[in-house]
Amino acid sequence: MAGGSVFECKEYLFKVLVIGELGVGKTSIIKRYVHQLFSQHYRATIGVDFALKVINWDSKTLVRLQLWDIAGQERFGNMTRVYYKEAVGAFVVFDVTRGSTFEAVSKWKHDLDSKVKLANGNPIPSVLLANKCDQKKESSNNTALMDNFCKETGFLGWFETSAKDNINVDEAARFLVENILANDKGLPYEESNGDRIKLDQETVAAESKSGCC
């Protein structure tokens, strides 16, 4: 293929949703991930909040993650469709100290799958986050149960996270992005000549800029 040096830098922009019941720590997880900060008192998200995380994935890949922090109180009916549009990945978050927030996970997952799909019709990759694990009371081992739940509900996997103590937040994000990237590469139109067209366009784009990376 032509223009070898151009391939050294590939940029992606991914829209990722963060959803789940009110007060489970969606905003905290995002602030931890993007700003390396934690506060006990973020104000309740109204509508949707935006954050951007730029990841130097590897020497050849730059990933921009556009994080959409969706309000936990579902009052807007079908209008959340506007927020879900064109998302390519999602975190569904619950609070390990409040069982009801776990019970609502299936509802959120179903809502997600019914409102947004990948170009090939598959559900978008999603990861389940069991947040506030620093406050977990007993160290009950329910790994097998959770694995099974994820399989049944269609999650790629799950992580016990703590935005407060910075546990597993980066790991969960990395795991989701890996899957989004795999999806992106795995799409049929990109493997055949679609890929070629895309690369050519990138070459043009790269040349018109002052420099890539």
Place this chain on the structure above:
Amino acid sequence: PKEPSRPALLHNLDFLQNLPFSACSLLARSLLLFPEREQRLRTAPHRKRKVRDVWCVMSGNYPGNVLQLIQTRGDLTLQIGLGRLYQAFGMVRSTLQKQQSLPVRPIIPLVARMSDQNASGAPPMTVREKSRLDKFKQLLASPNTDLEELRKHSWSGIPREVRPITWRLLSGYLPANKERRELVLKRKRDEYFGFIEQYYHSRTDEHYKDTYRQIHIDIPRTNPLIPLFQQPVVQEVFERILFIWAIRHPASGYVQGINDLVTPFFVVFLSEFVTEDVENFEVAALPLDTRRNIEADSFWCMSKLLDGIQDNYTFAQPGIQNKVKALEELVSRIDEDIHNHFKRYEVEYLQFAFRWMNNLLMRELPLRCTIRLWDTYQAEAEGFSHFHLYVCSAFLIEWRKEILSMVDFQGLLMLLQNLPTIHWGNEEVGLLLAEAYRLKYMFADAPSHYKR
């Protein structure tokens, strides 16, 4: 080749790049010695924004992600300029502290500061302010307060001293007839505490426990940066008000955002009993009766407000959907450039204006500004439900330059969700309202023929 987008803030700080250290020290000295409000007045209009931005950056009052933008996207020279300024600030501050026995103004005074007219730091009243206050006092003392006249005077801001009673009157809670006021207050306050007695225990019932839990989660994170609202007695007041309102309005119930709407009433009614800074006041020190009166009055005035905008909070929030659409339609007529800019970068009004409508701009403005804004909203017919739309339009256009200089979706959204208003005061709100009034006058009821 296109330049990467630079937030407007960086343009305002550009002059730092060539500023020698001695000039940095001078700037730091003047900013530290003169509180920001005076500083604004002493600065020529075209330099206002620059000085404000310097002050905000130095005092840490820009939202984190804007600071991050400076760090990651600012030019190296600009970063050096900022570094010099930080250094100058540190040096000047420590010298001032050594020189003077009086404490230098704390470096982050603005996050929580509620009123421009603190009892302690208030400048002496001007002749004009004095005569305004007298006019209010005269209206309020008359046996039948002329509400029309009271509205007229309130539009441009209510003096702090008479704000509590004026708000009670304008919201329709207190009767214009002076003789009846005491009786009505007593009856309404008793009625509220009757509700509490009758219903508050039901918060643990199966039917209501979700509502209560949502309120309970939201209260600690209402105004999280203001110490007043972290006091358990205050949080309990908010929980009671919101729970009772929610169960009495089953069509909407508790909707996130309503919690914010209690705050201005509570602060204004509390301010009647506080001479120092309200934000640090220990509410438990007040007599129980006083606290109960503040609570009941806040409940009723908030109820009156919500009566006028209830369709904002019923299922699917139709009021908000309509208002966001109306905002879009209005902006498309008022400022085509902004409208097209949003289209081009696929920014949808809902993504930022939902919160503007749902929380009546309370999330976008410091609390002291909301209180001033509500003087006008209560003075204007359909202030909260209709005039607010024009205020939102004016507010959006206020950031025209910043918006148009931002050329990607992320940048635009992060700008629109973190507009730097932390240093705003009465002056800015006054200008915003004047502009909103102009827009209303020009564009209300004049749809298509104004369309270009």
